[in-house]
Amino acid sequence: MKPGLSQNETGTKSGLSQNETGTKSGLSQNEIELIRKCDGEKTASELIKTFGRSNRSKFQKKVLKPLIKAGLLEMTIPDKPQSRNQKYRLTAAGQIFLESLQ
Numbered sequence: 034m035k036p037g038l039s040q041n042e043t044g045t046k047s048g049l050s051q052n053e054t055g056t057k058s059g060l061s062q063n064e065i066e067l068i069r070k071c072d073g074e075k076t077a078s079e080l081i082k083t084f085g086r087s088n089r090s091k092f093q094k095k096v097l098k099p100l101i102k103a104g105l106l107e108m109t110i111p112d113k114p115q116s117r118n119q120k121y122r123l124t125a126a127g128q129i130f131l132e133s134l135q
Contacts, residue, residue: 060103063096067106068131074109074120097121105130 060068063084070083077093086092100106105127109120123131 060100061096064100064105065134067096067100068123068127069134071106071121071123071127074122076120080121100127 066084067080071080075083077089077097080097081087081089081092084092084096097106101108101121104124106121107124108114109122110116110118113119
């Protein structure tokens with residue numbers, strides 16, 4: 034296991050500790066919901082609309098970035114995180130985590 038990563042009860046590794054999210058699985062309900070709804074590649078705006086949120090920076094800070102750090106979500110253009118063409122998709126680890134939820 035890499036330093037800084039904790040293993041949660043489902044057997045997946047995440048960069049999130051239980052204290053940061055308040056859930057036993059290591060992920061918040063919003064993060065789990067995003068994983069469930071992230072089919073294919075989606076822009077941040079599409080994901081924000083899915084959740085009915087309006088604050089883009091807060092959504093990125095509280096939901097997107099922790100999932101990217103945990104290795105469950107990735108950017109389609111990692112060299113340019115601020116690109117207007119940026120999209121997000123599940124990683125292989127994200128797919129495995131999604132399957133473990135079902």
